[in-house]
Structure formats: C-alpha cells, structure tokens
Amino acid sequence: MTNFTLGIIGGGMMAEAIFSRLISVGLYSPQEIIVSEPLESRRAYLQEKYQVETTTDNQKVAQVKSVVILAIKPQILGQIVPLKIKSDLLISILAGVSLEKLTTLFPGQAIVRAMPNTPAIVGAAMTAISSTINIESEQLKLAQRIFSAIGQVVEISESSIDAVTGLSGSGPAYVAIMIEALADGAVAAGLSRSIALQLAIQTVLGTAQLLQTKDIHPAILKDQVSSPGGTTIAGVRALEQGGVRSAVIEAVLASYRRSQELGKQ
Ligand SMILES: NC(=O)c1ccc[n+]([C@@H]2O[C@H](COP(=O)([O-])OP(=O)(O)OC[C@H]3O[C@@H](n4cnc5c(N)ncnc54)[C@H](OP(=O)(O)O)[C@@H]3O)[C@@H](O)[C@H]2O)c1
Structure with missing residues (x-):
C-alpha cells in the first residue's frame, strides 16, 4: 500500500x-x-x-x-x-x-x-x-x-x-455546429466573424443559464420571446421549415444507435 x-x-x-x-x-x-x-x-x-x-x-x-x-x-x-x-x-x-x-x-x-x-x-x-x-x-x-x-x-x-452518449456525450459537437451556424447567419447578414462568434457563444451560454437557473421549460421561453408578427417567430418559422427539430432528434438517435453497435463489438 x-x-x-x-x-x-x-x-x-x-x-x-x-x-x-x-x-x-x-x-x-x-x-x-x-x-x-x-x-x-x-x-x-x-x-x-x-x-x-x-x-x-x-x-x-x-x-x-x-x-x-x-x-x-x-x-x-x-x-x-x-x-x-x-x-x-x-x-x-x-x-x-x-x-x-x-x-x-x-x-x-x-x-x-x-x-x-x-x-x-x-x-x-x-x-x-x-x-x-x-x-x-x-x-x-x-x-x-x-x-x-x-x-x-x-x-x-x-x-x-447509450442514450446518455447520444445526448450529453456527443452533444458538445451538435451545440458547436449550432453555434457555428448562428455565427454564419450573422456573417451573411454583415457582422464580422469575431463579433458574430462572440454573440453566438454568449447567446447559447446565456439561454442555457437562464433555462437552468430559472427552471423554465424551453417551450415557455421560446413563446415568451416570440411576439406576434415579430422577428423571432419569423426565425422560428424558418427553423421549422428547415426541419431543425427533427434533425436534432435524429442526431441524438444516430449517436445512440452507434453507441449500441460499438458496445457489442
Ligand atoms: N474525451 C471525451 O469527451 C470523453 C468523454 C467520455 C469518456 N471518455 C473516455 O475517456 C477515456 C480517455 O479519453 P481521453 O480523451 O482523455 O483520451 P487520451 O487523451 O488519449 O488519454 C488516454 C491516455 O492514456 C495513455 N495511455 C496509453 N496507453 C497506456 C497504458 N498502457 N497505461 C497507461 N496509460 C496509457 C495515453 O498515453 P499516450 O498518449 O502516450 O498514448 C493517453 O495519455 C477514453 O476511454 C474515452 O472513451 C472521453
């Protein structure tokens, strides 16, 4: 010893x-x-x-x-x-x-x-x-x-x-892609890359902190920031048209299934 x-x-x-x-x-x-x-x-x-x-x-x-x-x-x-x-x-x-x-x-x-x-x-x-x-x-x-x-x-x-692997294990990659895409959108709208990335990272971090600290359901927060006929609901509509919700669900499931496969090897 x-x-x-x-x-x-x-x-x-x-x-x-x-x-x-x-x-x-x-x-x-x-x-x-x-x-x-x-x-x-x-x-x-x-x-x-x-x-x-x-x-x-x-x-x-x-x-x-x-x-x-x-x-x-x-x-x-x-x-x-x-x-x-x-x-x-x-x-x-x-x-x-x-x-x-x-x-x-x-x-x-x-x-x-x-x-x-x-x-x-x-x-x-x-x-x-x-x-x-x-x-x-x-x-x-x-x-x-x-x-x-x-x-x-x-x-x-x-x-x-395996479900944990699909979400929190692989999740940092999904969130990183989401942050990169948010920044790309703002660059397309004319912001500099560095400011766009700062805004994207802080928006994800701040939103996660808000949901966690105040224990708010994500759907409630989404509704709270979507005013009638406003900018956010226009963006939410575009996200739904792009199938983002389904894409994220499928990403978690794909990782879950791959984790199951690897566990059997
Ligand atoms: N990274 C993640 O996000 C994450 C998440 C969950 C779980 N894990 C798990 O965490 C484990 C470590 O991942 P990691 O990202 O830290 O990998 P890593 O940086 O490659 O660390 C593994 C370490 O083990 C050393 N090593 C190799 N052969 C050894 C031996 N015979 N005896 C003692 N040490 C030896 C390696 O040295 P050399 O560099 O000299 O080969 C390396 O420093 C993995 O099993 C992974 O599945 C990782």
Whole structure:
C-alpha cells in the first residue's frame, strides 16, 4: 500500500480535466494523487504543472487506498490487464466498456462506470454514472463527489448509457455546429466573424443559464420571446421549415444507435 489515495491510469485529456478540478476544489491534494502515463513528456508536464506523482507503472497506481480511475482509451484496456486493484473503488470512464466486462476483468471489485463529456475541461461536464450491485453507499457518494467537481452528475441504470452518449456525450459537437451556424447567419447578414462568434457563444451560454437557473421549460421561453408578427417567430418559422427539430432528434438517435453497435463489438 502507498500513501496515495487517488490513482489514475492514463494521463490524457480527461484525466487532466478530472484531477485538476479535484485539486482546485480541494477534494484531493496533489500529494495524494498518482497518475500512470507512458509518454515521458506528458508525465513531465503533469508533474510540473500540478505537482502530482507520475509513473509508467500501472500496478503501482492500482495500489492506492481509496479510488482508481481508468482513463485510457477503451482499445488499450486489453494491454493494461492483468492488474491487481487494491483500492476500495474502481471508476471507469471508458466509452463502450460495460460493467459486466469490467467485472470479468476485476472480479469482486466495486465499480462505477461513468460517462462524462468534454466540458469537464472547464468544470461544466455532464456525467452519468452507474455502478455494480456490490457498491457501498459511501463509495457511490465518493464517485458522486468526484464527478460533481467537474460539473453535474446523475445516476442512471447502465441500460440508459447509450442514450446518455447520444445526448450529453456527443452533444458538445451538435451545440458547436449550432453555434457555428448562428455565427454564419450573422456573417451573411454583415457582422464580422469575431463579433458574430462572440454573440453566438454568449447567446447559447446565456439561454442555457437562464433555462437552468430559472427552471423554465424551453417551450415557455421560446413563446415568451416570440411576439406576434415579430422577428423571432419569423426565425422560428424558418427553423421549422428547415426541419431543425427533427434533425436534432435524429442526431441524438444516430449517436445512440452507434453507441449500441460499438458496445457489442
Ligand atoms: N474525451 C471525451 O469527451 C470523453 C468523454 C467520455 C469518456 N471518455 C473516455 O475517456 C477515456 C480517455 O479519453 P481521453 O480523451 O482523455 O483520451 P487520451 O487523451 O488519449 O488519454 C488516454 C491516455 O492514456 C495513455 N495511455 C496509453 N496507453 C497506456 C497504458 N498502457 N497505461 C497507461 N496509460 C496509457 C495515453 O498515453 P499516450 O498518449 O502516450 O498514448 C493517453 O495519455 C477514453 O476511454 C474515452 O472513451 C472521453
């Protein structure tokens, strides 16, 4: 056993997003964290920037007391086993890797499967978690605290994970396309690209904040800003003519189905 309490296997983008927030909210100190990562330059960067311990030895990380987070690419999983986990809790953020498969690799281990998304980098992630039945309530609460540090967290049944992937997992790409298209529209109407992008980003961010903070249904907000014979309803009509609602629904469903397919491979 070591003095480390949080171990992370794979020191990539998501790992950095998660542990940097855990440090900044004070849930773990850098001295409690150890990260395994094969790339020397990446280890040097993480060590220098966050003062965490780094290693190439995955087994050393698996010795930590409290929790190990698997943050490698799913296709690397076969390369890191066998691995003897000594920690109370294993958290996997690997897309498409089921609790059943993880339990086969780590029998008897309490496991949380989590699906975060890219806004984790700025502490605005949406993470869905599900867990094995042998998990204790304190372990589940710890997983919730960890993912609360990078944004919001919901507990779901694992059977819903592909739907989560379709919405919050893939969603940042859809919203980015929407923002780009909003800006394109304003550029077509004569605004500069930089101002158009600023307006588009802030409009999406502000609208999301308004819906969330005031707990308003989106349809109510849409009605509130659409005055009779006005500009907004003219735009809403154009959106409906373009089938935007159906296109977004189909995008979520396409990602959901692809996630189902990948999970079976
Ligand atoms: N990005 C997202 O939005 C998102 C959302 C939900 C879930 N996820 C999941 O999060 C996981 C990590 O994604 P990511 O975007 O952070 O990927 P990433 O940046 O590629 O991170 C993976 C890291 O693991 C390292 N690694 C490779 N082989 C290893 C080994 N044998 N032992 C230890 N570490 C090893 C890689 O090092 P090298 O660079 O040297 O290969 C890399 O630094 C994936 O499983 C993905 O499915 C990601």
